[in-house]
Amino acid sequence: MSIMFEPVWNLPIAVVVMIATIALVLWTYPPRVQHHPPLTRRFLITLRLAAVLVLCIAMFRPSIVIENEEETEQGEIIVLADSSRSMGIKDGAGGLSRREVMLESVRIIEGQIADQENLKLQTYNFSTEPEPVADMTADQTEGSQTSLGATLRWIKQESTQKDIRSILILSDGAQRAVAPYDIDPLPEAMQLGASQLRVHTIPFGSTGFADNVSDLAVQDVQISDVGYEKKVVPVRVRVRAVGAAGKTIRVRMLVEDRRGVKLGEAGKMAPALAQEGATPFADIPIREESETVTAELSWFPEFPGEYKLAFEAEPLDGEIQTSNNIKHSMTTILKGGVRVAYIDRVRPENSAVRTVGSAQKIQIDTFWITMGKLIKRANISPKVFAPQEYDVFILGDVPADLLDPDSLQKLRDRVDEGAGLLMMGGLQSFGGGGYANTPLEEVLPVMMSPAQKQIESNPSTENHLVDQLKMVPTDAGQFHFLMQLGNDNDSVWQKLPKLNGANKIVPKNNFAEILAVDEQNHPLLISQDYGAGRVLAFAGDSTWVWVLQGHFEETQRFWQQLVLWLAHKEADTDQPVWVKATPRILSSGQRAAFQFGARDETGKAISENVQFTVNVKQPGGEMVEVTPRQQSNRFLADFQETVQPGDYWVQVQALRDNRPLGYSAWGRFQVEETDLELDNPAADPGMLQQIASATGGSFVEPEELLAFMERLEQIEQETDNQETIRLWDNWWFLLLFVLLMSSEWTLRKMRGLV
Structure with a gap:
């Protein structure tokens, strides 16, 4: 003792x-x-x-x-060998694969344990959950993912049934797993440590690419969910380049050709055409051995519809792994169809606002307000604020007193039902126009106070920015539909002339989103949802200077996009039944969500006495019915069976009083074909170090394994005939x-x- x-x-x-x-x-x-x-x-x-x-x-x-002194039972030494695909990477000495190098270490372990009567060696291959294997070979590298967390959890379960003396994990250490195997390894390791189960780890593989390996990977694509026909759609593609220093890579865009293709079927992908100022490809020089670059592309869609897009970094000579060279996206190209009520006094900004009327599907009706001491009310028909009369309302430099309280209340109700509202800058806009304590105070996304109201005989500029200012998108606005003005969006905004001042506006809550500011970070454009509608507060009233200085197209596009966004035209189609999948690009196993609905001839949403049938067509052609559910006035459904890569189609049919509501609506989403193991095959020995530390085990380099096994053998011999009382x-x-x-x-x- x-x-x-x-x-x-x-x-x-x-x-x-x-x-x-x-x-x-x-x-x-x-x-x-x-x-x-x-x-x-x-x-x-x-x-x-x-x-x-x-x-x-x-x-x-x-x-x-x-x-x-009594004879003890035979204990087990557990050896867990990584059999995932990344172990087939040949980055070892002499061109050996990680698995081949690892097998040399397994032989050392087997040789040291073979003569131990009180120890039994148990060998397992693992990628997700361990599987026993009698004879390990170099070609056992078929695992599509690596879950160290699931493996450690398995050890905990096995320890309740076996006398486990030591655990050795041989792996590259990189956790690459999706649900249900995406289990964090460290909490599992801590539980093993608390149970006095020590895990010893042996790392294999390189933390980077070999000197002779080149690899391009499209990491991210930024594109608006919606665009409009015959308008250039900007795209930003981020590409990681390794081993390509001194070379020029080409990033190109491919578009699905849907000519002659039925709904529910995928079309062939073809390179996008360079037309109407669009640049569907870019050549980028690579200067560093490992560098991430951004390609600025654009596309000119000629027809409306839902398009599948692909963005490809063309493979380099000798590039082995090419599955990560391409990334898909989807976007919807829409046409217009909006009625706008524009209420304002005569002023220079009228000409800029009315450029929206040049769009084929936008009709703008202007209601001029006459200002004067003897005029108490604007001569606007109550019909203007009637339900379904207008899709978008634009309020200019008009004081609230000229609009009777009933009209303001009706305007608030229309926004709540789904109409859009834009209030522009001016001396008598927002708080200066007396809109505090009116029904619109609740709707507008800015702070207002009765004390801000202008005195007619002595107007003040206290709540205004009187100097010229440059309007620029915020980070949130950079890729928002409203702020897209051209192929090189940042450059276009920088070229626009300065505005002649603006109102001082401040978001009233965290739900308001600032899309544009001036160079001093004063908010200029703020958006917010209200009920089923959308609201914008635009602090400026001098975009007409853009037109005067040769920027008519940019001004027109800016105002048209404000109107179309307010009217929800970037998310809807003209069909009675509609469906939208979110997100439209998924990883394998990720849950797909659908939102769908129906509307009558006037465009009003139908939420009562309607039955929906939702089916998902899988890449193999099988149809799977999905159960819809209703939340308030929205209809939703989920789909989880997304393991197989490819195109999935969502079909929604609607019945009202047992009669079909128009044609079936079709939506689409795509499951990316990703290779978790080979898209980024770098080893992660740091994870193995943390696992060993959390369990009280040892992190052992392969060249130190023999000495470690001799020490471990001595410890096991000593502990076999010992009983420890803490x-x-x-x-x-x-x-x-x-x-x-x-x-x-x-x-x-x-x-x-x-």
Whole structure:
């Protein structure tokens, strides 16, 4: 029998802490009890020192080791070998694969354990959950993902049924898994450590690409979900280039050709055409050995519809892994069809706003307001604010007093039902126009106060930015549909002339989104949803200067996009039944969500007495029915069976009073063909280090494995015939500490010290 110590810290630190703690008690405690009789004083000090001593013993974690002469049962050494596809990467010495290098280490382990009578070696291959294997070979690299978390959880379960002495994990250390195997390894490792199950890890593979390996990967595509026919759609593509220094790579755009293709079927992908100023490809020089570059592309869609797009970095000579060279996206190209009510006084900005009327599907009706002391109310027919009369309302420099309260209330109701509202800048807009404490105060996304209202005889510019200012998109606005003005969007905005001042507007809550600011970061364009409608607050009223200085097309596009966005025309079609899949590009196993609905001849949503049937057509052609559900006035459905890559089509049929509501609506989403193991095959030895540390095991380089196994063999031989009793980890040790502290407290209470 012997005593063993395993201090919380290393031994010198633990001794210093113990001495310091005892010294602190002897220095601070006796003066507090010096007025008591000697016997009581000594007893209290003894109890306090005894409690501190118990804590110090716990800090040193003593154990009694008893030699066991009885024959012990055979324990198991578990070897878990990574069999995922990344282990087939040939980045080892002499061109060996990671798996081949790993097998050399397995042979060392087998040789060291073979002669141990009390130890049994169990070998497993793992990618997700371990599988027993008698003979490991180099070609066992078929796992499509690696889940270290699931493997560690399996170890925990196995330990309840087996006498596991040691666990060795041989892997490249990279966790690459999707649900249900995307389990964080570190919490699982901590649980094993708490159960005294040590995991030793041996790393394989390079953390980067080999010197002779080139790889291009399309990492991200940024494109608006919707666009409009015969309008250039900007695209930004981010590409990672490794091993391509000194070369020029080409990034190109491919578009689905749907001519002669039925709904529910995919068309062929063909290179996008360079027309009408569009640039569907870009050549980018690569200067660094590892570099991420951005390609600015654009596309000119000629016809409306839903398009599947692909963005490809053309493979380099000798590039081995090409599945990550392409990334897909989807966008909907729409046509217009909007009625706009424009209410304003005569001023220069009228000409800029009315450019929206040049769009084929936008009709703008202007209601001029005459200003004057004798005019109390604007001559606007109540019919203007009737339901379904207009899709979008634009309020210019018009004080609230000229619009009767009933009209303002009806306007609020129309927005709540789904109409769009834009309030422009002006001396008598927002708070200056007296819109605080009106029904529109609730609708507008800016802060307003009655004190801001203009005095007609003495107008003030206190709540205005009077200097010229440059309007620029925010980060949120950079890729928002509203702020897209050209192929090189940033450059277009920089070229636009400065505005002649603006209103000072401030978002009133966190739901308001700032899409544009000036160079001093003053908000200029703020958006927010209200009910079923959309609202914009535009602080400017001088976009007419853009037209005067030769930017008519940009001005027209800006105003047309404001109107179309307010009218929800970037998300709807003209069909009675509609469906939208979100997101439209998914990873394998990711849940797909659908939103769908129906509308009558007037465009009003139908939410009562309507039955929907939702089916999903899988890439193989099988139709799977999905159960729809209703939330308020919205209809939703989910689809989880998205393992197979390819195009999925969503078909929605609607019945009302047992009669079909128009044709079936079709939507589409795509599951990307990704290779978790080879898209980014870099090893992650850091993860293996963390697992070993969390369990109290060792992180062992392959060249140090033989020496480690000899040490491990000696430890196992010693522990086979030993029984360890931890003195600090049991109930009576805790009870002793509680009794000491309770006794001291009771005596102090009796003596009036508490």
